[in-house]
Amino acid sequence: MTDQTVIPARAYPDYPAIMTPEQLQVMREKARSDPDAFWLEQAQRVHWFKKPTQGFSGSFEKNVSISWFADGELNASVCCIDRHLTEKRDQVALISQREAEGRSESLTYHDLHERVCRLANALTYLGVKKGCRVAICLPMVSEAIVSMLACTRIGAVHVVLFGGFSAEGLAERLVDSGAVVVITGSMAWRGNKAVPYKDTLDEALRKAGEKSSVQFMLVVRTSDEAVPMLPGRDYDYHDFVDHFEADFVPVAMHAEDPMFMLYTSGSTGKPKAIVHATGGYMVWAAYTMGMVYTPRANDVLWCTADVAWITGHTSVVYGPLANGGTTMISDSLPTSPYPGRWFDLIDAYKVTMLFTAPTAVRAMMAQGEAVVQKRDLSSLRLLGIAGEPISPDAWLWYHDVVGKKRCPVADTWWQTETAGVVLGPVPGVQSLKPGSATMPLPGLEMVILNSDGKAEAGATAGALCIARSWPGQCRTIWKDHERFRQAYFSMAPGLYFTGDGARRDEDGYYWITGRMDDVINIAGHRLGTAEVEDALGEDHRIVECAAVGVPHSVKGQALVVFAIPNRTAVTGVDEKDISRLIVNLIGRYAAPEAVYLVPDLPRTRSGKIVRRLLRKIASGETDTLGDLSALSDPSIISTLCERVRSQI
Numbered sequence: 001m002t003d004q005t006v007i008p009a010r011a012y013p014d015y016p017a018i019m020t021p022e023q024l025q026v027m028r029e030k031a032r033s034d035p036d037a038f039w040l041e042q043a044q045r046v047h048w049f050k051k052p053t054q055g056f057s058g059s060f061e062k063n064v065s066i067s068w069f070a071d072g073e074l075n076a077s078v079c080c081i082d083r084h085l086t087e088k089r090d091q092v093a094l095i096s097q098r099e100a101e102g103r104s105e106s107l108t109y110h111d112l113h114e115r116v117c118r119l120a121n122a123l124t125y126l127g128v129k130k131g132c133r134v135a136i137c138l139p140m141v142s143e144a145i146v147s148m149l150a151c152t153r154i155g156a157v158h159v160v161l162f163g164g165f166s167a168e169g170l171a172e173r174l175v176d177s178g179a180v181v182v183i184t185g186s187m188a189w190r191g192n193k194a195v196p197y198k199d200t201l202d203e204a205l206r207k208a209g210e211k212s213s214v215q216f217m218l219v220v221r222t223s224d225e226a227v228p229m230l231p232g233r234d235y236d237y238h239d240f241v242d243h244f245e246a247d248f249v250p251v252a253m254h255a256e257d258p259m260f261m262l263y264t265s266g267s268t269g270k271p272k273a274i275v276h277a278t279g280g281y282m283v284w285a286a287y288t289m290g291m292v293y294t295p296r297a298n299d300v301l302w303c304t305a306d307v308a309w310i311t312g313h314t315s316v317v318y319g320p321l322a323n324g325g326t327t328m329i330s331d332s333l334p335t336s337p338y339p340g341r342w343f344d345l346i347d348a349y350k351v352t353m354l355f356t357a358p359t360a361v362r363a364m365m366a367q368g369e370a371v372v373q374k375r376d377l378s379s380l381r382l383l384g385i386a387g388e389p390i391s392p393d394a395w396l397w398y399h400d401v402v403g404k405k406r407c408p409v410a411d412t413w414w415q416t417e418t419a420g421v422v423l424g425p426v427p428g429v430q431s432l433k434p435g436s437a438t439m440p441l442p443g444l445e446m447v448i449l450n451s452d453g454k455a456e457a458g459a460t461a462g463a464l465c466i467a468r469s470w471p472g473q474c475r476t477i478w479k480d481h482e483r484f485r486q487a488y489f490s491m492a493p494g495l496y497f498t499g500d501g502a503r504r505d506e507d508g509y510y511w512i513t514g515r516m517d518d519v520i521n522i523a524g525h526r527l528g529t530a531e532v533e534d535a536l537g538e539d540h541r542i543v544e545c546a547a548v549g550v551p552h553s554v555k556g557q558a559l560v561v562f563a564i565p566n567r568t569a570v571t572g573v574d575e576k577d578i579s580r581l582i583v584n585l586i587g588r589y590a591a592p593e594a595v596y597l598v599p600d601l602p603r604t605r606s607g608k609i610v611r612r613l614l615r616k617i618a619s620g621e622t623d624t625l626g627d628l629s630a631l632s633d634p635s636i637i638s639t640l641c642e643r644v645r646s647q648i
């Protein structure tokens with residue numbers, strides 16, 4: 001670990017800091033001494049129909065209730081569009097680069113307003129009202145962003161679903177959310193792989209049957225192929241929407257009205273929908289993006305995240321637009337159709353802030369330095385990352401080779417549940433340490449519980465918790481508040497537990513050590529190992545299985561599955577069947593790196609599977625297995641090691 005490498009603040013003439021270290025300190029102190037006053041002041045970053053006078057109310061204790069700015073009223077689409085119309089009417093709000101079609105589209109704030117209003121009218125015509133759920137499952141096209149904003153204009157709760165989910169996964173989420181309309185695309189290209197959006201949704205709706213509340217589907221034609229449409233249910237997006245009026249009076253939302261839900265993985269099997277409230281979320285998006293990615297004249301922020309993840313919500317849509325910036329989306333890949341594609345796009349669109357995942361940085365690194373050297377990246381001023389731990393080496397490569405040491409790297413730690421950045425630098429103000437997500441933004445009070453469950457000041461390591469609510473904190477899990485309480489507030493009374501482990505060094509910098517629960521992170525996509533185990537558990541050909549995460553040089557982590565086949569089943573099962581089952585039941589992103597068929601799993605005497613040992617065996621770390629005497633049958637270990645060795 002190179003904690004010792006420190007890149008001093010203000011070493012970046014191309015990126016003038018937005019404040020002095022002293023001003024940042026004043027903010028921190030103010031937030032600490034009078035949090036409500038501090039957050040009410042930050043709340044002024046967004047436009048309110050009725051300004052709030054209340055800060056936080058509620059508690060992390062007992063049943064857990066969280067409320068912010070309760071007497072305020074606002075509309076998220078107004079915060080993102082209308083309030084900029086006077087000064088920035090003709091400024092580009094959104095650039096959508098379509099690799100698949102070889103073209104791009106730029107929408108000004110005025111254009112965006114028109115498109116959003118037309119769709120808000122169209123959805124209203126279809127019967128969508130405040131509080132209804134609308135599912136959005138689209139590739140990276142401008143309609144995805146327009147759809148999110150149109151929902152917020154009506155007060156409908158959007159549920160953006162990842163195109164990589166299987167029909168089964170989509171069906172489960174459509175039923176759970178009770179979505180009444182789905183907005184999708186015909187298909188998309190991911191590199192040279194076709195992703196069949198509409199077909200998968202058709203299948204999902206067939207599977208969901210009576211349990212689904214979906215009445216209508218709007219289909220954006222994202223390819224030339226004919227799309228089978230179900231009369232009465234399916235409408236061609238543009239044929240239908242473009243006839244509606246380009247004005248729509250935004251619905252005034254109470255700050256605590258839900259704005260969107262987003263499914264993510266936890267340590268138990270069922271995916272959970274995290275619910276965010278309108279006022280707190282908008283303030284958080286505006287505050288965190290304003291602090292880390294302050295847009296200035298001619299800035300173009302390209303956050304490469306898919307819109308179906310929280311980074312896509314906050315760093316692609318709500319954060320940049322609430323701050324009046326220009327945001328860019330693209331359906332391209334860093335290495336396809338040729339290595340260095342992203343660098344050409346940075347030059348072509350004069351991207352000034354690039355925000356991506358460590359996985360993409362590792363993929364760029366693997367292409368070699370020469371690919372970068374050939375390109376003109378002089379437009380870049382700031383580099384960002386989030387989603388998974390980054391090694392100091394990859395951090396330094398990003399900083400030195402892509403950023404030419406001219407651009408600060410903001411490594412930001414956050415979660416679907418936190419809505420926006422929690423740990424991260426105000427670029428140019430704080431010194432940077434490669435591999436560290438620096439420090440909490442003002443207003444966030446982190447606590448690290450050591451192995452004895454004690455919170456220590458200064459340098460320490462353990463479970464990363466947050467002591468006090470922040471406006472962007474998720475309010476509940478859809479239809480399961482008890483699960484919300486259990487998952488985040490049961491570990492230590494009065495604290496929100498993040499699920500991550502972290503170390504704080506003597507300078508107060510945070511180093512994330514990874515998840516402490518059974519959630520793994522594949523190329524920035526969260527996956528619960530219990531999700532995989534539950535899915536496979538339903539197949540009678542498998543007696544039992546265990547899924548673990550192992551380190552992977554590009555994806556960060558990869559999934560490995562050990563399964564005990566049912567020898568008495570009429571039809572057998574092989575490794576490929578198991579892979580296929582996972583892809584069909586969960587989605588392509590969950591495809592395992594390896595599957596091992598084994599006669600048994602390592603267990604304690606009480607029968608509990610020892611996943612720690614499986615992780616070590618799967619990653620080849622067999623000399624550090626430790627004491628095996630507590631296992632019910634230690635001899636299984638050599639069988640498993642042999643199995644893994646023979647398959648490599």
Ligand code: WTA
Nearest residue numbers: 386387388389411412413414415416437512
């Ligand atoms: C991990 C993504 C290390 C962490 C924004 C967290 C990170 C989970 C970082 C949330 C980072 C996120 N360094 N690990 N900078 N950022 N993580 O909900 O384990 O998709 O709990 O939100 O990603 O993933 P999610």
